[in-house]
Amino acid sequence: xxxxxxxxxxxxxxxxxxxDKVVFAEVDEDTTAYDxxxxxxxxxxxxxxxxxxxxxxxxxxxxDFSELLSSKGISNDDTVVLYGGNNNWxxxxxxxxxxxxxxxxxxxxxxxxxKWELDGRELxxxxxxxxRTNYSAQDPxxxxxxxxxxxxxxxxxxxxxxxxxxxxxxxxxxAPAHLPQESAQRGGHIPTAINVPWSKAANEDGTFKSDEExxxxxxxxxxxxxxxTIAYCRIGERSSHTWFVLRELLGHSNVKNYDGSWTEYGxxxxxxxxxxxxxxxxxxxx
Amino acid sequence: xxxxxxxxxxxxxxxxxxxxxxxxxxKVRSGDQPVGGAFVRLLDSSGEFTxxxxxxxxxxxxxxxxxxxxxxxxxxRQGSGQAEVAASGxxxxxxxxxxx
Numbered sequence: 001x002x003x004x005x006x007x008x009x010x011x012x013x014x015x016x017x018x019x020d021k022v023v024f025a026e027v028d029e030d031t032t033a034y035d036x037x038x039x040x041x042x043x044x045x046x047x048x049x050x051x052x053x054x055x056x057x058x059x060x061x062x063x064d065f066s067e068l069l070s071s072k073g074i075s076n077d078d079t080v081v082l083y084g085g086n087n088n089w090x091x092x093x094x095x096x097x098x099x100x101x102x103x104x105x106x107x108x109x110x111x112x113x114x115k116w117e118l119d120g121r122e123l124x125x126x127x128x129x130x131x132r133t134n135y136s137a138q139d140p141x142x143x144x145x146x147x148x149x150x151x152x153x154x155x156x157x158x159x160x161x162x163x164x165x166x167x168x169x170x171x172x173x174x175a176p177a178h179l180p181q182e183s184a185q186r187g188g189h190i191p192t193a194i195n196v197p198w199s200k201a202a203n204e205d206g207t208f209k210s211d212e213e214x215x216x217x218x219x220x221x222x223x224x225x226x227x228x229t230i231a232y233c234r235i236g237e238r239s240s241h242t243w244f245v246l247r248e249l250l251g252h253s254n255v256k257n258y259d260g261s262w263t264e265y266g267x268x269x270x271x272x273x274x275x276x277x278x279x280x281x282x283x284x285x286x
Numbered sequence: 287x288x289x290x291x292x293x294x295x296x297x298x299x300x301x302x303x304x305x306x307x308x309x310x311x312x313k314v315r316s317g318d319q320p321v322g323g324a325f326v327r328l329l330d331s332s333g334e335f336t337x338x339x340x341x342x343x344x345x346x347x348x349x350x351x352x353x354x355x356x357x358x359x360x361x362x363r364q365g366s367g368q369a370e371v372a373a374s375g376x377x378x379x380x381x382x383x384x385x386x
Contacts (some may be wrong), residue, residue, distance in 0.1 A: 023314065167330060172352050177310075179350060248316065
């Protein structure tokens with residue numbers, strides 16, 4: 001897997017607008033961005049209302065994913081180019097999700113919506129008309145998704161990469177600072193996790209750093225290449241960004257995304273937590 | 287309240303009571319004009335990225351931070367700019383940004 005197989009530039013994207021078998025999809029939690037203007041021909045994927053199960057805390061199942069992509073006019077043999085706001089957080093989540101359901105050729109637009117806008121490239125409000133397809137998702141690939149018990153067992157044995165900001169890692173903040181401070185019952189991080197904020201992997205314009213720069217970032221942070229790795233954040237979208245970097249760009253073989261992330265872990269009864277900002281309030285006892 | 291990471295609508299009209307939240311908010315301007323669609327980052331005292339929002343049509347942005355010294359930095363096709371703010375605790379801490 002090389003960078004060209006998983007990542008496209010804004011120049012490439014502009015040259016391939018309307019190309020046969022290439023489908024652009026904007027992925028956001030707040031879809032007002034898409035509605036206010038999107039890349040020509042791009043379909044909309046609503047992270048909350050289309051990719052998440054409406055009842056259980058999980059994403060949609062195989063059949064629902066097949067139905068969703070069929071309704072969007074995406075075929076199994078299409079090249080799907082994902083992009084979005086928030087430095088591609090939700091697009092990276094969708095990338096991981098497409099891979100989990102076995103889509104063959106999916107790529108991220110390097111820099112996402114931000115780079116496209118900073119480049120001054122055109123956006124349109126016109127929604128594309130795509131014919132319905134008969135998409136068939138594969139069984140979920142569990143080798144790229146971590147669940148809570150596996151995460152607890154990974155303490156002291158695998159690489160745990162907490163990709164949240166330093167203040168979330170230390171327990172000072174419970175959520176990213178553009179959101180009201182709410183979420184998990186406890187602050188802090190999973191013991192033995194290293195803190196490599198997702199932003200270390202990106203330039204200010206949202207594009208990914210070079211492979212050489214990325215190797216340096218994770219090497220200096222103490223990521224052990226010989227061990228399996230689990231990445232987590234708060235709800236699993238920023239960690240998808242880092243999962244993409246480690247597995248798809250740097251080619252590490254066994255990297256999982258823990259999409260339960262801190263909102264799950266920080267609310268579990270009885271699991272160990274490190275909270276440097278509040279050393280007395282460890283939840284290990286009582 | 288949001289479960290996700292998408293930013294709430296950016297607006298300068300703050301609730302009368304920020305509660306126990308430490309809010310860093312302001313406007314992005316170029317000259318006298320507000321600049322919407324700017325990418326505004328909150329950086330901690332070591333310069334580390336903490337969060338990012340897109341300014342509203344009126345140039346407004348808002349972060350829920352913690353006590354400390356913060357830098358807000360805006361990036362837009364028209365230019366970039368930044369400002370510093372010391373947030374002493376809960377309440378509203380204004381920080382306007384002028385683009386160069």
